[in-house]
Amino acid sequence: MGDEVTGQSSVELTVDGEHRTITYREGSSLMQALRDNRIDSVLNGCSEGVCGACNVLNEDTGGVVRSCLFPADRFDGAELTTAAGLVDDETGELHPVQAAFLDHGAAQCGFCIPGMMVSAAKLLRENDDPTREEIASALNGNICRCTGYVQQFDAVEDAAARIRGETETSEQSSAVTDGGCPGCDCGFGGESDE
Amino acid sequence: MSEQTRTPPAESSVSDRDERRASAPGDVGDSVEKVDGRGLVTGKAAYTDDVVADDALAGKVLYSPHAHATVRDIDTSEAASMEGVRAVVTRTADFPHRYCRQGVPHPQPAPYDEGGNDPTVRFVGDPVAAVAADTDDIAAAALDAIEVEYEVHDHVLAPEEAMAPEAPTLHDEDEYENPQPGCDRDRNVVAEVESSEGNVDAAFAEADIVVEGEYSTQTVQHAQLEPNATIAWIDDRDRLVLRTSTQTPHLVRDNVARAFGLPRAKVKVVKPRVGGGFGGKQDTLPTQYYCAALARKADAKVRLVTSREEDLYATHCRHAMDITVKTAVTEDGELTAMDVDITSNTGAYGNHALTVLSNGGHEPLSVYDLENRRFTGRAVYTNITPAAAMRGYGSPQGAFAVESHIDEVAEAVGIPPLELRRRNIVHDGLKAFDPGFSESKRPFAAIGLEECIDEATADADWRDEPRTVETEDGRYARGFGIGLAMHKSGVAGDEFAGAEITIEDDGTATLRVGVGDIGQGADTTMAQIASGVLGIPTSDIHVQSDDTDATPWDNGAYGSSTTYVSGTAVRRAAEEAAEKLCDAATDYLEDSRESLALSEGAITGPSGDQIRVADLAERIFTGIDGRKKRIIGHGDAAPELSPKPFAAQVAEVEVDLETGDFEVMQLVSAADVGYAIHPENCRGQVIGAAVMGYGQAVSEAVTWDEDGRPEVTTLREYESPRATDIPARTTGILVEPYEPSGPFGAKSVGETCNIAPPAAVANAVRNACGVRVVDLPVTAEKIASGLRRTE
Ligand code: FES
Ligand code: FES
Numbered sequence: 001m002g003d004e005v006t007g008q009s010s011v012e013l014t015v016d017g018e019h020r021t022i023t024y025r026e027g028s029s030l031m032q033a034l035r036d037n038r039i040d041s042v043l044n045g046c047s048e049g050v051c052g053a054c055n056v057l058n059e060d061t062g063g064v065v066r067s068c069l070f071p072a073d074r075f076d077g078a079e080l081t082t083a084a085g086l087v088d089d090e091t092g093e094l095h096p097v098q099a100a101f102l103d104h105g106a107a108q109c110g111f112c113i114p115g116m117m118v119s120a121a122k123l124l125r126e127n128d129d130p131t132r133e134e135i136a137s138a139l140n141g142n143i144c145r146c147t148g149y150v151q152q153f154d155a156v157e158d159a160a161a162r163i164r165g166e167t168e169t170s171e172q173s174s175a176v177t178d179g180g181c182p183g184c185d186c187g188f189g190g191e192s193d194e
Numbered sequence: 195m196s197e198q199t200r201t202p203p204a205e206s207s208v209s210d211r212d213e214r215r216a217s218a219p220g221d222v223g224d225s226v227e228k229v230d231g232r233g234l235v236t237g238k239a240a241y242t243d244d245v246v247a248d249d250a251l252a253g254k255v256l257y258s259p260h261a262h263a264t265v266r267d268i269d270t271s272e273a274a275s276m277e278g279v280r281a282v283v284t285r286t287a288d289f290p291h292r293y294c295r296q297g298v299p300h301p302q303p304a305p306y307d308e309g310g311n312d313p314t315v316r317f318v319g320d321p322v323a324a325v326a327a328d329t330d331d332i333a334a335a336a337l338d339a340i341e342v343e344y345e346v347h348d349h350v351l352a353p354e355e356a357m358a359p360e361a362p363t364l365h366d367e368d369e370y371e372n373p374q375p376g377c378d379r380d381r382n383v384v385a386e387v388e389s390s391e392g393n394v395d396a397a398f399a400e401a402d403i404v405v406e407g408e409y410s411t412q413t414v415q416h417a418q419l420e421p422n423a424t425i426a427w428i429d430d431r432d433r434l435v436l437r438t439s440t441q442t443p444h445l446v447r448d449n450v451a452r453a454f455g456l457p458r459a460k461v462k463v464v465k466p467r468v469g470g471g472f473g474g475k476q477d478t479l480p481t482q483y484y485c486a487a488l489a490r491k492a493d494a495k496v497r498l499v500t501s502r503e504e505d506l507y508a509t510h511c512r513h514a515m516d517i518t519v520k521t522a523v524t525e526d527g528e529l530t531a532m533d534v535d536i537t538s539n540t541g542a543y544g545n546h547a548l549t550v551l552s553n554g555g556h557e558p559l560s561v562y563d564l565e566n567r568r569f570t571g572r573a574v575y576t577n578i579t580p581a582a583a584m585r586g587y588g589s590p591q592g593a594f595a596v597e598s599h600i601d602e603v604a605e606a607v608g609i610p611p612l613e614l615r616r617r618n619i620v621h622d623g624l625k626a627f628d629p630g631f632s633e634s635k636r637p638f639a640a641i642g643l644e645e646c647i648d649e650a651t652a653d654a655d656w657r658d659e660p661r662t663v664e665t666e667d668g669r670y671a672r673g674f675g676i677g678l679a680m681h682k683s684g685v686a687g688d689e690f691a692g693a694e695i696t697i698e699d700d701g702t703a704t705l706r707v708g709v710g711d712i713g714q715g716a717d718t719t720m721a722q723i724a725s726g727v728l729g730i731p732t733s734d735i736h737v738q739s740d741d742t743d744a745t746p747w748d749n750g751a752y753g754s755s756t757t758y759v760s761g762t763a764v765r766r767a768a769e770e771a772a773e774k775l776c777d778a779a780t781d782y783l784e785d786s787r788e789s790l791a792l793s794e795g796a797i798t799g800p801s802g803d804q805i806r807v808a809d810l811a812e813r814i815f816t817g818i819d820g821r822k823k824r825i826i827g828h829g830d831a832a833p834e835l836s837p838k839p840f841a842a843q844v845a846e847v848e849v850d851l852e853t854g855d856f857e858v859m860q861l862v863s864a865a866d867v868g869y870a871i872h873p874e875n876c877r878g879q880v881i882g883a884a885v886m887g888y889g890q891a892v893s894e895a896v897t898w899d900e901d902g903r904p905e906v907t908t909l910r911e912y913e914s915p916r917a918t919d920i921p922a923r924t925t926g927i928l929v930e931p932y933e934p935s936g937p938f939g940a941k942s943v944g945e946t947c948n949i950a951p952p953a954a955v956a957n958a959v960r961n962a963c964g965v966r967v968v969d970l971p972v973t974a975e976k977i978a979s980g981l982r983r984t985e
Contacts, residue, residue, distance in 0.1 A: 035753035038245040042235025043469075045419045046502040050909040087709035102227050105874030106883065111419040111469030111711025112233030117235060124533060139917040143909070145419050145470050146713050147878055148885030149917045150924050 011076040015039055015101045016061075016085025024072050030056070032067065033072035034082075041084040041114045042067055043145070048117070052142035057081040057122055083114035086121055087096035098123055101194050105153040108146035112166045120156050122143035130156070207895070211930060214869065214939070220725030221732040225874035228718045230467070230551035230711065231738060239467040242423035242439045249327040250425055252331040253488050255481060256340055258315035258322050261577035261902025262349035262362060265342060268323055269639050272334040278328035281492035282336070283350035285322050288487050291451040292371050293773060297442040297476035298751060299688070300452065303631055305384065305544045306371035309453055309483075315344075316364055316542035317577050318903050321480045326488040326496045334842040336931055347900050353516070353574035358380040364542065364575040374548045375592050377533045382575040384544035387552055391627065392566030397531030401522030405603045409595035410969040412895045413539070415506055416584055417914050418471020418713075422509060423499040424482050426489035428661040429462070434490060437464040438482055441471040441712050442750025447742045448783055449478040450486055454642070463742045468712040472886070473583035475712065476752045477545060479509055506646040506912060507904035510582035511896050513550050513573070514539045517595035520642045522566075522595070527609040529618045531566035534559060534596065538573040538588075541580040547573035550581070552629035552661050554588030556947075560626040560838070561643070561678045562618045577902050585886060585946040589681060590883035594970060597677040597953030601960060611957065612651065612657040612676060619643055619678065626838055634686035634836040642866030642931040643678065646842035649927045650864035651676070654844040660962050661846065672848045672859070675957025677950030678839045683933075683942040684755030686836035691760040693748030693767040695724055695735075697775065697817040697825040701795055701808025702734040705767070708748025709760040714944055715755045715875040720764045722871050723937050727768035728775075729793035730807060746830070751947035754839070754942030757871065759831050761937040766829025774825045778814050779805055837933045840866040842882060842944040845921070845954035849963040851883035854978025856962075858955055861888055861920070863928040863947045869939030873928060879943045880926030887951030888921070889914045892971050 010023040018045070024033035031054040034042045045053030049069040058065045059079040082145055084093035093099075097120045100106070107113045117138060123138035130138070135148070135156045144152065161167045234240035270282040292306040306776050323340050327333035350356040357366070373379075374906060376386025398404060424438040434456065440446050445464040451458040468475065485498035502507065515538045522531040534555045540547040555569030604611040621644070622627075625637050644833075656674050663670035683864045694706045705724050711717040721735040727736075738744055748760055758965075776790045776797060783790065785799025785806035798804040814823045846860040861883040870876040891912040897905045906912050926947070932939035952970055965980030967973075 038246070040240065042238075043241070043420075044243070045421070045469075046908065046909045048502060048908055051419060083235065087236055094232070094235065101235050102231045105225060105228075105715075105872075105878045107228070107231065107234040108715065108878055109419065109470040109845065110230075110239050111241065111713075113234050114237035124619070136917040143419065143914060143916060143918075145417055145472070145914060148881035148883075148924060148926075149915075149920055150881050151874070151878055151928070152917070171668050174776075 006029040009073060009074055013075060014079040016082055017089060022072065028072050029068050030070050030072045031067035031080055032077055034067060039082065041082040043111055043114060044068065045111060050143070051112070052115040052119065053112055055118040055142065057118050062118055083117040086117055095121060097124060097156060100155040100159040100162065101152070103157065104151045106151040106155040112142055112144040116144065116152065120159070123156070124163055128160050130160060134178060201569040206514050206918050210932065218726045218938065219729035220727065222726030222871055225340060226718065226722065227870055229721050229732065230717055239650045241420055241467045241469050242425065242437055245254055245425070245437060247495060247497050248423050250495040250497035251328060251492060252330045253320050253324060253326050253496040254337055255484050256323045256337045258320040258344050259318060260315060260365070261318050261342055262347040263315050263344040264347065265315060265322060266345050267343040269322060269341040271338040273325060276332065276336050278332040279325055279336045280328070280494060281326045281488045283324050283484065283487040283491055286313050286599055291453050291455050292369060292451060294545055294864070295449065295477045295479065297445045297478065297750060297752060299445065299477050301372060301450060303374065303548050304546065305373055307365050307543050310367065310369055312367060315809040319579055319580050320542060321484055324484040324488055324928050326494070327486065337687055339395065347404070347983045349577035351898055352901055353576060356574050356576045357786050364577065364720050366658060371388050374544065374682040376572065383539055384573045384921055385548035385551065386572040387548070389629065390572045390849055393565045393860040394531050394533055394568040397566040398522045401530060401586060402525045403523050403606055403844050403865050404520060405523065405599070405606045406518065406520045407599045407602055407966060410516045411514055411594055412970050413511050413898050414890050414894045415420065415511045415912060416472040416474030416600060417472055417909065417912055418470030418472055421500045421502060421505050422475065422479055422481055424485040425495060425497045426485040427495035427595060428489060428493055433462055434486055435462045435464065436482060436486060437466060439468050440465050441468070441475045441752055443710060443742050444708050444747050445750050446478050446482060447479065447856055450482065453483055454486065463708045465740050467916045468710065471712040471751065472585045473587065474510060475523055475751065476583045477510060502909050504898065509578050511579050513581035513588065515554060515589065517592065519595050519599040521599065521603050523603050523607055527614050527617055527634060528602035528606050529562055529564055532559060532562070532564050532566045532591065536571035536592065538571065539576050539578070539581065540573040541576055541578045543580040544573070544575065545580060550583070550588040552588070556591035556629050557589040557680050559593040561620060561621050561680050562622055571904040578898055585646040585883060586681070587753070589679060590887060590890060590952065593677060593679055593949045594952040597950060598956050598968065601957045612656065612658060612774065615678060616647065617678065630683045632688060632836065635834050636839065640931040640933050642704050642929040643840040643842065644931045645868050646840055646864040649840040649929060650844045650862045653925060653927060654846060654860050654862040656844060661698055669851055670845060670848050671851055671962045673958050673962030675954045675956065675961055677843050677953030679843070679946055679949035680838050681942065681946040681949065682836040682838060683758035683936065684833065684836050687740045687834055689749050689759040690830065690832045691748040691763040692830040693760065693763040694746060694773045695767045695827045697771055697807065697811045699812045701730065701779065701806060701811055702736065703728060703730060704736045705764065706738045706745045707760055707764060708739070708745040709751050709756050712751050712878060714751065714756065715872060716751060717870055718875065719761065719871050723761050723764045724768040726938055727765060727772050731794045750751045754945045757940050758837065758936050759833060761835065761940060762831035763829045767939040769827065770829060771827030773811065775807060775825065778825065779810055781819065782810065822931045837868065837935060837941045839868065839941045839943060839946045841950060843947065843954045845951065845958040847955060847958040847962055849959060849977060851963060851981060852976040854981055856959060856974060856977060858892065858921040860923040861951060862925050862927070864929055865943060865946050866931060866941045868929050868931045868933035868936050868941030869930050869942050871938060876928055876943050877926045880928065880947045881924060882924065883945060883947035884919055884951055885915055885924065887948045890970060891952040891955040895971060918978055
């Protein structure tokens with residue numbers, strides 16, 4: 001059975017803002033197709049739709065897709081965002097949730113993290129003031145075996161506050177401790193170093 | 195110092211920390227950004243299977259469907275002749291050398307019971323053959339085309355059956371090498387241990403009260419998120435290269451070289467970013483050997499990535515144990531003797547059989563001040579997936595028993611469990627009950643256990659008494675439980691780590707260490723330690739830890755050795771480089787050599803005279819003022835000590851007295867880490883380990899049906915905790931008594947908090963509702979049936 005010749009297929013996708021022709025083995029999952037095209041910010045933790053390591057954002061629906069569960073051909077013309085695409089491509093600045101994960105020690109081995117970033121970014125798009133419970137349920141589809149989740153919750157809470165403009169980004173906070181803008185109410189702790 | 199922190203004036207330890215932080219020239223003690231952090235959050239970190247390998251053949255393994263059988267014939271002719279198949283290897287023809295997969299330096303404390311073209315398969319998932327082919331599909335078809343003729347034997351799944359006279363013998367091969375103490379292959383016993391101190395029998399004979407209990411723990415699995423992946427090839431110098439997901443690159447190199455009869459210089463191992471290990475990547479895996487064999491045979495690059503299913507049952511798991519504990523105690527609550535007996539299920543092969551068993555008894559028994567203690571145990575072969583190293587290394591099993599039992603002893607003498615513990619725990623000046631092979635030659639010093647108890651119970655708002663939740667029907671009850679743990683900082687007398695640091699001509703440094711980051715943050719910690727000596731920022735220290743050719747020997751990331759052992763090697767390397775920098779600086783500074791200090795990227799004397807490290811390094815590297823030089827520091831560590839980290843973990847549960855349903859409301863873990871080099875990382879290790887222990891406490895299990903077929907083959911079925919499953923209040927507290935022999939006062943942290951959550955939860959359940967669950971995991975059914983019994 002395995003010696004039937006499997007053909008190649010392709011779809012046109014926009015991934016992280018870049019237009020791509022993704023060629024893949026027929027029948028491949030979206031995850032496999034993306035990885036075969038070197039989009040390695042989509043990871044494979046289980047291939048069974050359970051761990052969330054392969055999560056991508058579907059910009060057309062606004063939803064999170066477990067890319068290992070769906071055939072690639074369903075996504076022709078779709079616009080997808082992965083963790084790599086959350087970085088601001090003009091400034092290179094991390095998305096607030098990425099910066100907050102670093103500040104809170106919320107990424108250990110990192111294997112779950114790109115998928116986790118996608119779930120968290122989606123939550124924060126819809127809700128910039130989530131409760132602890134809302135955060136936990138938004139991350140519930142992402143198994144993390146390393147961190148025990150607590151620092152991840154802290155990070156998402158912090159990222160929400162940053163998005164609301166209530167706290168500084170990490171560069172900005174170090175600018176404050178370095179003496180810049182103490183106590184003024186510009187809301188950002190003064191100019192960042194960048 | 196330790197005096198101060200044993201009695202808990204919290205402020206004094208806080209100010210100690212502040213002082214230490216302020217006095218260190220670099221980033222030690224600060225939660226700096228991880229050196230690899232940006233790659234992790236942007237998805238740029240490259241794990242084994244993210245490295246381009248378009249030219250690799252697809253490797254796949256054929257596994258035994260039988261729990262115990264002899265391969266009478268393997269016909270690979272059809273598979274080998276299929277178009278696109280490049281190599282086929284078999285268990286019976288391509289592995290002539292005996293080997294042991296255990297990731298510990300040779301000679302491992304384990305039998306060489308694999309390889310040797312052994313025709314006997316011993317568990318469902320034991321490899322039989324493997325193919326390398328142009329595509330995955332062809333490889334899969336080729337596996338289908340391999341015909342294997344088996345003679346199926348009786349099998350045994352539990353140690354008691356395996357030791358019975360009529361049981362089949364699992365390892366009757368003639369060339370069984372390196373048998374372990376007490377080995378009795380006719381009874382399937384891999385190793386048997388007995389060690390004692392004092393006069394245990396006399397103490398029991400004289401005891402006021404004797405309490406006995408039996409406990410058992412289940413098989414669990416590491417379930418690290420990155421599946422095991424290997425890419426193997428033969429390079430242009432005819433060397434075998436493995437790019438593989440491992441905790442122990444230097445040991446993989448050794449083990450693989452031995453398995454193929456190669457000089458170790460003919461093997462190179464590259465360890466990319468690793469997506470979690472927890473002991474699961476300490477040992478060499480069958481897939482690594484099979485991938486290497488295929489690459490050699492095909493003379494081509496081969497990629498072999500395990501599926502999640504393979505990872506769950508064809509790799510390794512944690513030993514399930516049956517444990518009895520007997521304690522002699524005086525009426526006023528002094529423990530006078532304890533006797534622990536463990537039967538450990540080691541599965542099909544004996545790697546870690548002796549050592550995990552030994553830890554299982556010795557570590558939990560070391561938590562208490564016991565003049566008379568005895569530990570007996572045996573590890574037994576059975577026809578299930580081999581057990582191996584897993585976070586905590588035997589201690590979670592032993593501690594579940596001992597710490598559950600201590601609560602029963604408390605009940606028997608009518609003293610609250612917390613109070614009984616406080617009266618009997620170890621303190622400075624006493625010694626651990628170490629197994630012979632890892633004796634740490636020093637009495638305890640700087641133990642933070644008492645402070646851990648204080649901090650954890652205070653944080654959780656501990657109450658001795660159970661209480662009923664205020665509902666009309668009084669249906670819910672809450673209770674607290676505690677568990678204590680001790681672990682180690684590497685294996686005393688066995689570890690070896692080396693480090694090299696080069697000061698680059700721009701004032702940055704390149705640090706080469708043989709231990710790698712597997713997620714615990716090692717690369718950052720190592721860089722911080724170097725920073726703490728050299729006074730240059732962590733971000734200016736480039737850590738290379740990924741290649742056995744380029745890094746000095748290190749046993750690897752296991753046994754909670756990294757910070758203490760490898761960190762010591764790094765500290766020494768940095769010290770040598772700092773010495774050389776200061777020597778060189780004397781040509782430029784007026785101050786005396788002895789008075790120079792390194793900090794903030796400069797060397798400064800008391801007069802304020804200063805030269806920047808970057809300027810100095812550039813001058814001497816370019817030879818502006820004399821002979822060209824480059825500053826390199828070397829360091830190594832082979833400690834005779836293994837300072838013990840301790841932890842106290844508190845759980846609070848609420849039990850539904852009608853249904854047995856329960857919820858763990860709080861899990862508070864306080865860990866004695868010596869000194870936290872990177873507090874946020876450290877806290878992450880504490881909480882991460884605790885949540886993994888919580889998984890073992892309440893939901894995780896790998897099981898086999900009566901034919902020995904694995905019943906848990908998907909991640910969905912393997913219920914490790916998700917974000918919504920963890921206790922609503924899960925916290926980690928760092929206790930820092932400062933370990934003088936550790937780098938900047940550090941001990942280890944990775945495993946300690948994985949140990950006691952099962953006991954803490956079981957004790958909390960007992961406290962809440964009177965039901966003692968003695969076999970893990972704790973489930974609502976077990977509580978419900980206990981409630982029915984007590985009605
Ligand atoms: S890889 Fe898709 S959910 Fe695990
Ligand atoms: S950080 Fe390792 S799985 Fe989440």
